[in-house]
Amino acid sequence: MDSTVVAAGIVVLLVGTEAFFTVLDVLNLRHQEATVAEERAWVVSELGIDDPEEALAYDRVKTGVGALRSWMGLVAVLGVLFSGLFADAVALVDGLGVSTLVEGIVFVAGGVLALQVWSAPFDLVETFVVEEVFGFNNQTLRLWLRDTVVGTVVSLLLTVPLAAVLLWAVESIGLWPVAGWLLAVGFVVGFTVVKPRLIDPLFNEFTPIEGGDLRAAVDDVFERAGYRTxxxxxxxxxxxxxxxxxxxxGFGPAKRVVLFDTLVEGMExxxxxxxxxxxxxxxxxxHIWKFVGLAAVQFAVIFALLGVIVEAPALYAAVGTPQTPYVGLAVGLLVVGPVTRLTSPLQNYFSLAYEREADAYAVxxxxxxxxAGALAQLTADNLSTPFPHPWYETFHYDHPPVPERIRRVRELDAEADAERAADERRPGAAD
Structure with missing residues (x-):
């Protein structure tokens, strides 16, 4: 395949995908505004959002900043990829005089750092402008800097070893996509265990709920469910x-339920x-194991695609680099990214089912x-707009919309009450 065709295909795929999701954003904003206007009384009385217009404004600003971030990132990626800067970076790493594996490790580490530097200004705006204006930000600049540095170090510690093993597999194993798939699935399982114990405490304090009214409420729920933890x-x-x-x-010994202190303070x-x-x-x-299974299927598709992409000479010609594994993987992940975004409804389908199961059990x-009260409180506390456009919901929502959830839990509650009443009316029910 001609390298020009490959380059054009990459541009069309990336730009087309971003344009599609931008259209969804616009449709969603318009739908939210129209539906909130129609359902304003319900939003105020049921959700407790005293100023629905503020929630709409928050949604507009977040969506606009997110779209700007995505488009600027896409322009930067395409500019670097096809202006020769990407090829220059590869040539710089290639000139270090080290093995291809070490070249790849240096390239990946540099990419992680570049991504963090690029993201920092957007994170600052989102935290100290958007969240500040709408009254959500409690973070100091010093704490933000500390989180950014720690997050960068954690990203390097996680990404670089994984990349090293994957690059070694590409160079040394014929069926490297299978090895890559096993590595990715193993990482998901390991990360699920490690994250709550080692990574999360780097950013937040987790206090076991041990006494008082909250502990009594916790014990009451677990006793009703026949659990103890x-x-x-x-x-x-x-x-x-x-x-x-x-x-x-988490799961196993690392599993835990985490309640934000803001949730505990704001709810009955x-x-x-x-x-x-x-x-x-x-x-x-x-559900955690089920999500691991879904991730395994998704990774199988991703590595099957990467296996084809990395072996395509026209891909390297399109970006002006030698046929090197870390280049193929880097560009391949850019190509696979839109595929995962466009197929998100498949994963959301299962997540929605799991969330409905969890709601039914809560009832x-x-x-x-x-x-219903908890869902309403969460929506009000977070200034969430509750009426997504159906297409936007399909691609973005892994939980059912709040109005649907409130309606359904009340229906389930009514059905349970009806069943109990029917049982009491049956002959012999009082015996």
Missing amino acids: DEVYEMDASRRSSHSNAYFT PEEVQSVLAHELAHWREG EIVGGEAM
Whole structure:
């Protein structure tokens, strides 16, 4: 294949994908504005968002800044790739007089550092302008700098060894895509174990919930579910932001449920219990392992594509470099990135199913109104706009929209009440 055709194909794929998602952004903003205007009374009364226009403004600004960041990044990538700067960087590394493997390690490390430097100004704007204007930022510049430095070091410590093993496999193993797939799956499993114990504590403090009303509420939920655990933590999220959330992470001895301190402070005990029950369902239903399985399938597709791309001479001719493994992988990942974005509905389909299972379990353990209240509080606390455009939802949402979730948990609650009432009316029910 002609190198010019390959170069044009890369440009069309990257620009076309970005344009598609920008169109989705615009459609979503318009849909949110129209639907919020129609449902304003519901947004105020049910979600507790006193000023829906502020939520819409927050969504517009975040979307605009995100789109600007994405397009500027794309222009920079294409400029570097096809202006000769990428080839110059490869030539510079090639001139070090070291092995191809070491060249690749240096190239990857340089790429990680360049990405961090490029991202820093955007992160500053998002944190100290956007989040500050809308009242979410609690972070100092010193803390932001500290997080940036630590995050860069962690990225290097994770990325460089993985890249070294993968590059060695490309040079030494005939079926290197299979080895790469095994490496990626192993990393996902290992990272799931290591992250909550070693990485997360570098950025936040996690305090075990051991006493008081919150501990009693935690124990009550786990007793109803027939579980017992001490792996429930409160995280000092308020040190950086007033956003609230909760999440489940890890498996085996490393599994834990994490509640933001902002969530604990802003919710009623029953609402906190519903959040806990939802996260417990992910534990109970083995969703972490299911996500690992989905990731394994996705990685199989990615490495199959990389196996073809890395062996294509026209790819190297298109970017003006020798046929070197680390170049092929770098450009190959650029090409595969849009593929993963465009196929995100497949993964979202399963995630949505898991989230619905977790909501249903929360209703079973705590009740629908508590879960509805928790969802409303989270939406209000985070100034979220609750009515995504259907196409935007398909590509971006791994949780059902809040109105759907509230409606469904109430329906499940009503069905449970009806079943209990029917059981009580049956002959012999009082015996």
